[in-house]
Amino acid sequence: MLAPATLDSTAPTRSDLVVIVPCGGKKADTDAPVPAGELYTGSYHRAARRAADALTSGGGRVLILSALHGLVELDQLVAPYELRAGQAGTVTGETLRAQAAALGIADAHAVVLGGRAYVALAREVWPTLDSPLQGTRGIGEQMARLAAIYKPAPQAPAAPVDVNALWEAARQHAEARRAERLTKEARRRAAYVTADALRIVGDRASVRFTFPTGSGMAKVAARIRAARRFAAANGVTAAQLDAVTLQAHGSPERVARFVSALPRLVEQVENYTSLVVRHYGRWEKHSTTQHHLAGVSETERRAHLRAFRARAFDVIVDTLLRPDLESAPQIREDAPLWEQADAVATQYAEYGWFDITSKADAEETARLLETARVETTVPADPVAPTGRRLLTPRPARRTAALRRGGARARHAEPVGQIHLF
DSSP states (O other): OOOGGGOSTTSOOOTTEEEEEEOOSOBOSOSSOEEHHHHBOOHHHHHHHHHHHHHTTTSOEEEEEETTTEEEETTSEEOOOOOOTTSTTOOOHHHHHHHHHHHTOTTSEEEEOSOHHHHHHHTTTOTTOBOTTTTOOSHHHHHHHHHHHHSOOOOOOOOOOOHHHHHHHHHHHHHHHHHHHHHHHHHHHTTTOEEOOOEEETTEEEEEEEOOOTTOHHHHHHHHHHHHHHHHHTTOEEEEEETTEEEEEEOHHHHHHHHHHHHHHHHHHHHHHHHHHHHHHHHHHSGGGHHHHTTOOHHHHHHHHHHHHHHHHHHHHHHHHOTTSOOOOOOOTTSOGGGOHHHHHHHHHHHTOOOTTSOOOHHHHHHHHHTOEEESSOOOOOBOTTSOBOOOOOTTOOOHHHHHHTTOOOOSOOOSOOOOO
16 A cells, blocks of 8 residues: 555656545535536545545546446536435445446546455456545544645755766666676576587687486477577587587587577477467366367377377477478368377477577677687597597588578468467
């Protein structure tokens, strides 16, 4: 709840602000309906109206909470009546909620400038509303708080603003937020793959990637397969040393760029795979698909989902690497979705396609080159766990297809909308 001191006419306003004022016992001397904003003439109601107008001077709306009629707009015609909140015949919470929904303010930020009975009534719609008059011990104190809102005490002249200090504080704040964001992103990507220090010998560089096993060895194997293919597309040679380790070789610039790019590439593929899996989950819950699931046990359903996800991951990698493949097939309604991982995954990957050679961060690449371990002796070729020597191709050994990869045009038609069923 906002403290009363924060509710003044100079406070920032919100477009979704709704200020509720109570009706009053003293009314205009008429038997005919008049606008609600003119019907109540008591001093308490008028003070609440002045405070509400001050709070909404920069945006928001004012409504009257009538004990008989509920939420009433200021220009709504209302005939005089005699009823106070809490008496028999008071409007119900159900009616108030329906009125708020009709007015489009059910989720608004509500402030109620009234006594306990009206606040309790308004909480039927807004349980977390603000009540500036709460804690007062009588009408006099409530009137004083209302006056403090629409007629705040004069403030001392503001001190001169040091523009340079303000800019410096803003710059430091922005840098701190950026560093915090980058750290959070790096921590998230480290769940997929991490790299040790870059080593440079002459005009060659190498680095080892480790793939954490927290999500299971099947996913690790899929990520390593994708990493080896991404390495080739980025002009880097990669060799698998064991079940969770990959070593990359190439020119220092290309290896540094690949160290920056690989975690981002794997994360992006995992994000697309998650979208495809959520698509599968929606398909399972849809009423039109239940005939496909008839007779399928829970164990079989989980097995279908695992196979579907594994295939989707590989298809997404294929599509990102080869955007010139023919367009994705359409999803068929006469076949279960677990048989259509290629169609679903290709549509998502085509829709969100990006150049896999453009994911390296320039600042991070420069920092990796600056902090690399420069050695003078050429290390021996890596040896595979089986004892076989792993060949390290020279940087110039790139296929003609790879050299054309950067200029390859996408021939697949973009997917404007992905249809679930």
